[in-house]
Amino acid sequence: MKDNPKKQIITQVAQNIFSRHGLLKTTVYEIAKAARMGKASLYHYFQSKEDIFKEVVEKENRFLKEKIREAIINEDTPQKKMKIYILKKMEYLRELANIHSALKDDYLEHYAFIEKIREKNSKEELFTIRETLQDGEDKGIFEINDIELTAFAIASALKGLEYPWSINISFPEIESNVDKLLEILFNGIVKR
Amino acid sequence: MKDNPKKQIITQVAQNIFSRHGLLKTTVYEIAKAARMGKASLYHYFQSKEDIFKEVVEKENRFLKEKIREAIINEDTPQKKMKIYILKKMEYLRELANIHSALKDDYLEHYAFIEKIREKNSKEELFTIRETLQDGEDKGIFEINDIELTAFAIASALKGLEYPWSINISFPEIESNVDKLLEILFNGIVKR
């Protein structure tokens, strides 16, 4: 997808409608109407409904990455970089309805293309964590053996931050939970 | 439930049938037949199908707790106790089909009584982790500020161990992942 204006309009209107109704409830007809064209014309620009949704998710992912890059750019320590990465990702995932849906909605998990999106996202996450660990090690801040396994363990732990605790269990504010978990991951609980 | 032999027979046969067919697919009629009684007679001993399942889950939970107690009894350090606790729990949850189902199956999550079972289990988990942290602190091994929040953060991290990663992502053996995560939680990644 280059700079085709029609394609961008379709993507934009689709982004809005998908984010309100979700992938399944949004019809191709609705998107076409909102883009002021006939339904059949859409297929000149996109191969399928799935293609449109993929494009929308990729657009949101680019936005998310840019926002994270901006936030991290002036941080100097790997600890701060990791914290900002996690918090910004959580924050923007809440706003970006389509990528959130693609990554989190249970009813979408049997679609092969959704599985691919989730896989790509997980790989990017693991990569980012691994890079940050490497950076910290290079700077003599972190001391790590088996960096791959460490990246994986940390990624797993961070997934646990989204665990759906029962409503009757009083759980802390997400940010203090992130802070505390990162503090533990960085410094450990064994006396120094 | 005291020592009523009929009730114990019902519970035992129900445990078997529930673990094969699951809560929803198991009929009261089947349980009655297996216990060699009429369907209506069951209601003399249990108030409902739900009551039978609860009894079965409680039975399995008692068994699980006893197995963990036995495994931990000779361990001396809080680190070892925590590791054994996590691994044993994972191991027995895999074997004890009914409590596993009660805690994990998505299709059961809208039942109020299942939510209660999950809540109770989470509270027990948090309690166990908190106790172990306290033990470690009392022994001068751990240094913790805000023990409640720390217990919560660690519990969250451990929930992440069960995250369903995509099949195309090569993830490590569960035990090495547990080991690595615990190592990080205990010692941190910042150079000592």
Add this chain to the structure above:
DNA sequence: ACTCGAACACAAAACTATTATGGTCGAATT
């Protein structure tokens, strides 16, 4: 106290008909 056949209310499943939806095709328009 314990047992169970019969019945109940309604949930679940099966079946049938109708409508909606993603996608295609070819002709028309720009």
Add this chain to the structure above:
DNA sequence: AATTCGACCATAATAGTTTTGTGTTCGAGT
């Protein structure tokens, strides 16, 4: 040539109806 779209297709989804299954109750019997 690029773009548009009406009409149509195959089938998925939905709606409506009927049938069967299931948890539970009740009252009579042992």
